Amino acid sequence: MPMPKKTPFYKRKLYIIPTILILIAAGWVTFSMTREKVVDIQTMKAVKKDLIQEVSVTGSVEPSESVNLSFEISGKVNEIFADVGDRVIAGQKLISLSSADLQAQLNQAYAGVTGANALVQQYQAALDVQKAKLEEIKKGTRPEEIQLSQTALENARKSLTDAQSNLNNVDAKNEADLTGVYEAARTALPTAADAGKSALLTLSDIQSVYFTESYQDKYSIETAKATAVYELLGTANAGGWIRQYISTLNGGVYGKVQNLSLSASGQEIENALKESISALQKVKNALNTIPITSNISSTDLTKLDTEKTSVGTQIDTLTGHEQSISLQKAANQNLITTAENAVNTAKNNLASAADELRLKQAGSTNEQIKAQEAMVRQAEAYLASQRAQVSSQQAVVQNYKAQLDKTVLYAPITGLVTKMEAKVGEVVFPSSPYSTSRVTFVSIISDKNYKIETYVAEIDIAKIEIGDPSKVTLDAYGDEKEFEARVTGVDPAETIIEGIPTYKVTLEFTREDERIKSGMTANLDIMTNKREMVITVPQRAVISKNGKKYLKILKNEYLIEEVEVQTGLRGSDGTIEILEGINEGDEVVLSIEE
Secondary structure, X not given: OOOOOOOOHHHHHHHHHHHHHHHHHHHHHHHHHHOXXXXXXXXXXXXXXXXXXXXXXXXXXXXXXXXXXXXXXXXXXXXXXXXXXXXXXXXXXXXXXXOHHHHHHHHHHHHHHHHHHHHHHHHHHHHHHHHHHHHHHHHOOOHHHHHHHHHHHHHHHHHHHHHHHHHHHHHHHHHHHHHHHHHHHHHHHHHHHHHHHHHHHHHHHHHHHHOOOOHHHHHHHHXXXXXXXXXXXXXOOOOOOOHHHHOOOOOHHHHHHHOOOOOOOHHHHHHHHHHHHHHHHHHHHHHHOOOOOOOOOHHHHHHHHHHHHHHHXXXXXXXXXXXXXXXXXXXXXXXXXXXXHHHHHHHHHHHXXXXXXXXXXXXXXXXXXXXXXXXXXXXXXXXXXXHHHHHHHHHHHHHHHHHHHOOEEEOOOOXXXXXXXXXXXXXXXXXXXXXXXXXXXXXEEOOOOOEEEEEEEHHHHOOOOOOOEEEEEEOOOEEEEEEEEEEEEEOOOOEEEOOEEEEEEEEEEOOOOOOOOOOOEEEEEEEXXXXXXEEEEEHHHOEEEOOEEEEEEEOOOOOEEEEEEEEEEEOOOOEEEEEEOOOOOOEEEEEEEO
């Protein structure tokens, strides 16, 4: 058997070298796979501490209260009791209007109430008499009752005499009162006519100096002036007349009112009032045709404005006299009606007393009892009617009192006056009910108890509640000085600012400080929640997966465990409360870097 041949050594080297290289490579891979990796793990211990949640916003300081005041009635300013910059207290008088006419009307209304109450007492007495008679009829007639009935009849006659005398007195007083009102109007008419003539003279002066060439303005002025001159002074086609000729005119309404005598009738005075008001309106229209141009001197413009004001005041004065006459007539009619009712009642009482005497003398029957019951019902109806009259008169009194109250503006709050538009002697008017804005004569802001208004984004508004405290810094004093405030209001509806829904939040300073001023910019940190001594970790350590939250806890140098946790309040410092899952001191993994 032949022996195997030996492989030459140089050939064996060809197999050994690759094998060695493969073994070295395999060893290097095994070493690389099994060697310990170097990992950088950042952790932080879970600690117990106080956790605070805040909302930081910017707002502005506003007065806690501010009011704008205006009059509800028209009238002439009589007194002004404060000026811009004055400090006023709640209830203090600010402005008063002239109120003499209203006071006189109130006094008349009080007199009407007194008279009506007196009649109520009379009607009540008459009802009591009728009821008593009914009782007597039902009981039957006695000699003493007949005697009483005779006495009642005499008393009824006397009451009728008294009522008729009172009617005469009321009639005389009414005539005197109305005469006084007419006389006041009569004496006011010449002054108003003089004011109208004076205005036409001033108009003529300005016309002759500035408007002799401009056709359009000249024609408008002459037309309006001609109408005014004709109605006030009684001369036609005087639109272009100068002062020298206008001053000689004394006809028209002017002449009529100048010649009104003391014996002028009430109707004549009323007609003169209407004609004078109409004429003054024409004068006012003529004055308003003067165009305000730079060519007219300031002196002449002042004269023109003065004449306009004067004519307007006279129109108001004459209109007031017209109203006074109307009110006096109405008051007189009420008093006459009341007195006439008293006479009628007295007549009825007299008739009733006579009937009662006859009934008692004749004896009582069922028909008589029914008739007396009807008398009782009638007396009750009279009493109810008069009580209604009292209520009506009392309503008139309350109306005038309300009107008087409206002639004075009072400060509704304590604070500083920031606006005062009224002037003594000025005629003021209330805001029109159809106007979208009110005419403000006085504005007041509170000088204490300032508030802060700010707007909070909808993402934070759910955190804020009434009563939440806040730290406040004001730009005027820097971050070093802190003030304290508290949330007092959160608007339920959103306010859109630059297309973003926000909600207005109001805070009030917890204590007064004279350094706080309206309009200052305020920086607020509103504390919306607080937890004391709770377990906290950084918010960035919390992992959210499948609707649950987890933390990675470093158990030892080589072991990291993922733990499910329950979170609570999120703090403003970047930490979050852990309700369940870990303990104080646990090493919470923040990041892992190889």
